[in-house]
Amino acid sequence: MACLLRVALNPTFERSTVASQRQNPKTILSFHCKVSSFKTKTMSQSFAPREKLMRKCREKKEAEREAEREAEREAEEEEKAEEAEAEADKEEAEEESEEEEEEEEEEEEEEAAEAEEEALGGDIEDLFSENETQKIRMGLLDWYDVNKRDLPWRNRRSESEKERRAYEVWVSEIMLQQTRVQTVMKYYKRWMQKWPTIYDLGQASLEEVNEMWAGLGYYRRARFLLEGAKMVVAGTEGFPNQASSLMKVKGIGQYTAGAIASIAFNEAVPVVDGNVIRVLARLKAISANPKDRLTARNFWKLAAQLVDPSRPGDFNQSLMELGATLCTVSKPSCSSCPVSSQCRAFSLSEENRTISVTDYPTKVIKAKPRHDFCCVCVLEIHNLERNQSGGRFVLVKRPEQGLLAGLWEFPSVILNEEADSATRRNAINVYLKEAFRFHVELKKACTIVSREELGEFVHIFTHIRRKVYVELLVVQLTGGTEDLFKGQAKDTLTWKCVSSDVLSTLGLTSAVRKVPPFRLQHIKRLSLDVMVEKEQILECRCIQWLKHTSKAYLLLMSHQIEQPYRGNENSHDLLLTLFFMLLSFYSSCLALGIKFGDLGLKMNSLVSTEKSDGDV
Known part of the structure; x- marks a missing residue:
């Protein structure tokens, strides 16, 4: 083999040697036999240890996968048993008589009234006193003026630019929901470069907005933001300047309306988010469940009492800033807090070492995420057009309703349970046939160049833990695209083919970005x-x-x-x-x-x- 390589790659290789061998068939045959014999012997000796090592690695990996599958099966069985028990309890409850149900409803109403009275008069103890309110306002505003973070959406605007300021606050508050500030800053700057005013956003398409939003998650926020902008632009009264009128805009709730109205239009209305709830719960040492409807209502009352009428926007931002920087979930900096002297939780923790500031608010146990499985097919097509070279990747658009609505992804199928390779491949085949109208005899439309499994990964949504299996399917067209795709197969499905260069620049979800060919370092x-x-x-x-x-x-x-x-x-x-x-x-x-x-x-x-x- 070494001799053959030296001959093949040597630039001074004498062609006469090859020519003489070509002229003598016996020499060629003898040479071929020697090469084959030497090659077989060398290969068997050099690759035997490697094959043994690879076999051991495969066996070890298979054992680990089997253990993981067994653990997941046990977890699923327990979950199914709990669901069955809950369903049985539900059916038993539905069999109760109408009289008993009426009595229970009356009792619940009485208990709710008593709980509300107790929350208002007992746990919160008549809200804040006037003296406490003034001290909290002064302490927070003085601290905020010195320590506020320099964020791009906090730029001051003149009176004539209130609408633009309101638009900036709107976009930033929607992005900040369930997303970290450092992440939002990058997206916010790109967003404002593309759509600096609400009128620019009103001309955008949902696909453009989704591409810009890709990676932030909770994509319904982007759709509502676009629909709300179009609603405001189409109106005749301009940008709403009061919280009550802002809440009539698509996608704007009580919190966002309060933030826009107080920060941009100086209206004395409160805002309540997770940071504000944590600060208020510690100020008053409220132990009630913050997710409870009555408790949430009381937090809004507390926040409304504290709002500074002269600087409502700055005060609301100071309250949120305190919760984000000092009054954090697990490691509050009470020694640096400007309102620690008014904080009841801090006072209780000083008096009794068994009590901690982090005991407030009450921690709510999150529901366990459900498990599902998905098989993804990275479909690569070669010779999509006669004058094009290289492969093209097929993307499909998700339905306009549901999870990740209206976004682009690789062809995928959701499975009810974990399946083997053959079952997953069959599910993909059925999907491709129905979605793109692949011919029953696929070879008439294209030639399958290769089909291989690329691996698997886990992606976690808010309430879903999804295990994704990925395969690569490379096909070679024997004709034009009409031979492969007969138009749109379903009214609810659209598709497009993009090159690998375009694919890397598209705004795709973080889950899709985990799918090859984005990360194929191991292949x-x-x-x-x-x-x-x-x-x-x-x-x-x-x-x-x-x-x-x-x-x-x-x-x-x-x-x-x-x-x-x-x-x-x-x-x-x-x-x-x-x-x-x-x-x-x-x-x-x-x-x-x-x-x-x-x-x-x-x-x-x-x-x-x-x-x-x-x-x-």
Whole structure:
């Protein structure tokens, strides 16, 4: 093998040697036999330890996967048992008489009234006193003026630019919901560069907004923001300047309306978010469940009492800033807090070491996320158009309702339970056939170049833990796109084909970004395209690059062989050398157990084809 490589890659290789061997058939046959014998012996000796190690790794990985599957199956069985028990309890409760239900409703109403009275008069103890209110306002505003963070949406605007200020507050508050400030800053700047005013946003499409929003999550926020902007632009009264009128705009709730009205239009209305609830709960040492309807209502009353009438916007921001920077969930900085002297939770913790400030508010136990499974097919199409080179990836648009509504993704199927490879592949086949109207006889429309599993990963939504299996399907068209796709298969489904360059610039969800080809560092895909006849391409894909054939591979990859051999001795010698190098490459891959799929290397056509010496 070493001798063959030196001969093949040596620039001073004497063509006369090859020519003499070509003239003597016996010499060629003897040479081929020696090469094959030496190659087989070398391969069997060099790859045996590696195969043993690879086999052990596969067995270990399979054992780990089996243990993981067993644990997940046990968890699912427990979850199903709990659901069945809950369902049985529900059915039993529905069998109660109407009289008992009426009595229970009356009792619940009485208990709710008593709870509200207790919350108002007992836990909160008549809200804040006037003295406490003044001290809290002064302490927070003085602290905020010195310590507020420099955020892009806090730029001051003149009186004539109140509408623009309101738009900036609106966008920032929607983005900040369930998202960290550092993440939002990057998105906010890009957003404002593209749509600096609400009228610019009103002209945008949902697809443009989704692309800009990709990665922030909770995509319904983006859709509501766009719909609200269009609603305001279409109106005749301009941007609403009061909280009551702002709440009539699509996607604006009580919190967002309060933030816009107080910050942009100086209206003395409160805001209540997670940070504000934490601060208020500690100021009053409120132990009630913050998710409870009555408790939430009382927090709004507390916040309304504290709002500074002269600087409502700054005060609301100071309250939120305190919760975000000092009065944090697990590590509050009470020594630096400007209102610690008015904080009842801090006072109680000083008196009794068993009490901690972090005991307030009461921690709510989150529901366990449900588990589901998804198989994703990265569909790559070659020769999508006659004048195009390279592959194109198929993306489909999700329905306009539901999770990730209106976003683009690779073809995917949700599974009810974990399935084996064959079941997942069958589900993908059914989906592709229905969604894109693939021919029953797929080979009439295209040739499957390769199909392989790329791996799996876990993506966690708010209430869903999704395990995603990914496969790569590469097809070669034998005709135009009409032979493969018969228009839109479903009214609710649209699709498009994009190149790998465009794919990397699209605004896709974080879950889709985990899907190859975005992250294929662990897989080395090689493509070998050899033109044998007009419009005939033989394609080879493999996983691992082989050192001893890399130079010859790159040399062949950079040339197209079109003209038949016409007696040019130099080009024939080069082709003969490349032939032996490809043979070595093929044998090495087989020894490593690499699957080529339908490797259609037609050796006879390859040997009898050439270019002129100048072209080479």
